[in-house]
Amino acid sequence: MDRRSLRERKVSERFAVLDKADQRQAVNARLEALEEDDAQENALAPGSDDEEFTVREDSDGESIPAAGGSTKKRKLKTGSMRKTRGMVAERARGPKLFRDWLEEADLAHDPGPNYLTAAMGPPRSRSTRHSCTVCGDASKYSCTRCGSRFCSRRCNATHVETRCLKFTL
Amino acid sequence: MAPHQTVVMDNGGCTIKVGLAGDLSSLRMIPNCTAKVKGERQGYIADTVLAFKDVLSLVVRRPIDRGYVVSWDLQRDIWTRVLKHVVGVNASTIRLVLTEPLFNLPALHDTLLQVLFEEIGVQEVFIGPPPVFSLRWHAHCHPGSLANTAGCGLVVDAGFSFTHAVPVFDWRVLQPAVRRIDLGGKALTNHMKALVSYRSINMMEETYLMELIKEQLCFVSQDPQTDLAASRGKASRHRRVYVLPDGVSDKLGHVLDEAGGETMPIQKDTALVVNSERFMVPEAIFHPSGIGLEQAGLAETIAAAVQAAHPTLHGLLYSNVLLTGSDRDVPAINQNNHTDP
Numbered sequence: 001m002d003r004r005s006l007r008e009r010k011v012s013e014r015f016a017v018l019d020k021a022d023q024r025q026a027v028n029a030r031l032e033a034l035e036e037d038d039a040q041e042n043a044l045a046p047g048s049d050d051e052e053f054t055v056r057e058d059s060d061g062e063s064i065p066a067a068g069g070s071t072k073k074r075k076l077k078t079g080s081m082r083k084t085r086g087m088v089a090e091r092a093r094g095p096k097l098f099r100d101w102l103e104e105a106d107l108a109h110d111p112g113p114n115y116l117t118a119a120m121g122p123p124r125s126r127s128t129r130h131s132c133t134v135c136g137d138a139s140k141y142s143c144t145r146c147g148s149r150f151c152s153r154r155c156n157a158t159h160v161e162t163r164c165l166k167f168t169l
Numbered sequence: 170m171a172p173h174q175t176v177v178m179d180n181g182g183c184t185i186k187v188g189l190a191g192d193l194s195s196l197r198m199i200p201n202c203t204a205k206v207k208g209e210r211q212g213y214i215a216d217t218v219l220a221f222k223d224v225l226s227l228v229v230r231r232p233i234d235r236g237y238v239v240s241w242d243l244q245r246d247i248w249t250r251v252l253k254h255v256v257g258v259n260a261s262t263i264r265l266v267l268t269e270p271l272f273n274l275p276a277l278h279d280t281l282l283q284v285l286f287e288e289i290g291v292q293e294v295f296i297g298p299p300p301v302f303s304l305r306w307h308a309h310c311h312p313g314s315l316a317n318t319a320g321c322g323l324v325v326d327a328g329f330s331f332t333h334a335v336p337v338f339d340w341r342v343l344q345p346a347v348r349r350i351d352l353g354g355k356a357l358t359n360h361m362k363a364l365v366s367y368r369s370i371n372m373m374e375e376t377y378l379m380e381l382i383k384e385q386l387c388f389v390s391q392d393p394q395t396d397l398a399a400s401r402g403k404a405s406r407h408r409r410v411y412v413l414p415d416g417v418s419d420k421l422g423h424v425l426d427e428a429g430g431e432t433m434p435i436q437k438d439t440a441l442v443v444n445s446e447r448f449m450v451p452e453a454i455f456h457p458s459g460i461g462l463e464q465a466g467l468a469e470t471i472a473a474a475v476q477a478a479h480p481t482l483h484g485l486l487y488s489n490v491l492l493t494g495s496d497r498d499v500p501a502i503n504q505n506n507h508t509d510p
Contacts, residue, residue: 027461028461030460030461031356031460031461031462033359033363034355034356034359034360034460035234035235035330035355035356035359036359037229037230037231037376095239095240095241095242095243096239097234097239098234098235098236098237098239099235101237101239101274101276101277102274104276105274105275105276112344113272113344113345113347114272115272115274117345118271118272118333118347118348118349119348119349119351119464120348120349120350120464120465120469120470120473121464121465121473122458122463122464122465123456123457123458123463123464123465123466123469124465124469130459131397131445131449131459134367134368135368136364136368136397136400136444136445136446136449137397137401137445138394138397138398163367
């Protein structure tokens with residue numbers, strides 16, 4: 001067991017450096033957000049009953065044919081749609097994402113070529129082309145806390161004030 | 170009743186490409202999504218989205234997540250609509266040729282068959298990987314080359330959800346040699362959206378519009394460092410102004426035509442300034458580490474895919490690299506593949 005100094009100083013939050021894992025987590029959250037459909041879709045999806053998504057045809061008032069290619073045409077009243085408990089639950093959860101399917105398929109134990117083996121590995125050489133996350137110019141420096149790139153003191157000040165770990169962690 | 174028509178459908182993450190077999194004039198590109206205006210009840214599906222012109226605050230829902238269909242209810246509705254109203258056929262009397270992403274999960278594949286046969290009710294279906302279809306068409310357009318005769322080539326499919334480098338031999342995908350970058354048009358659009366929202370005007374709710382802007386303004390830079398230096402300051406030659414739609418006379422917005430004598434709009438909040446984002450955004454495909462994705466770039470991916478194939482095929486594969494997918498339209502993406510080491 002290591003002894004910790006009783007006189008340990010508390011570092012101000014502004015200067016505390018994140019460890020690699022936390023930085024990685026922030027980056028992953030940002031990458032995850034890149035695959036999102038719409039920013040406000042999530043706010044829409046769970047439970048908000050009046051904001052629900054019903055698809056209707058505009059011209060002839062005839063609904064999308066129901067399952068099984070049945071020729072029976074239902075008249076769809078504005079906004080009303082027969083809902084089963086399962087549908088309500090699914091709407092609340094949203095459809096299963098690809099990530100969940102992938103977990104279920106359990107490909108780690110699959111020998112053949114599959115989704116996981118096709119993923120490209122890390123680059124052999126690091127990119128030398130960094131651009132400032134604030135102004136987009138070429139950047140030499142990176143933030144001591146979160147690792148984002150910036151190019152000048154002015155951009156760093158903007159970064160710290162508006163961005164640095166404000167929305168991702 | 171025997172099926173008498175063959176419908177070909179490429180089910181992409183952004184658009185469905187659909188048409189009758191052997192009839193190029195019937196080819197249509199239909200958005201593979203439903204859309205609705207924020208705060209309104211009525212939604213629009215597939216081809217009706219195209220007719221709908223007011224793009225501001227359009228909320229888009231797509232059945233495809235990371236390149237694979239997951240939202241089957243939505244996808245079934247879109248397919249039904251497309252078959253009935255766009256192609257104009259009765260689904261129960263057709264044969265269907267359909268594309269399926271590489272390495273589709275078995276569970277998703279089963280659901281696909283279930284939806285097709287039980288819910289849509291097609292008679293016969295052929296499901297194949299998109300790169301092979303692309304290469305077949307390429308060989309049809311350019312007959313005579315050795316690689317095309319052998320059904321051999323490397324198809325780079327830069328799509329909406331991801332980018333694949335796919336070696337093909339004898340019209341078969343060499344599965345173990347396929348390489349994928351988890352970065353596609355959708356990620357680029359969202360990346361660009363985040364950048365301009367921070368630097369110019371908040372566009373976070375305008376994904377659909379951002380897609381249009383990206384398609385009009387982005388290009389692949391041959392020398393990003395030089396271009397970056399040239400885009401510094403007010404006199405940047407890459408600076409463009411996109412006039413946002415006002416909802417009255419201009420429904421989609423347009424690029425400000427400064428050479429044609431058009432002046433800046435009076436209100437500042439209707440002019441979106443785009444500068445180095447125009448080439449730094451597509452640059453992410455070549456250097457994904459630039460946006461934090463720990464994967465190799467496109468050039469290295471192509472090389473890795475070829476290296477993973479049998480050595481005797483290397484020459485044939487390198488001689489016949491075919492670039493397809495929605496991102497191929499980014500100007501000059503082709504040249505960059507040659508210049509990038």
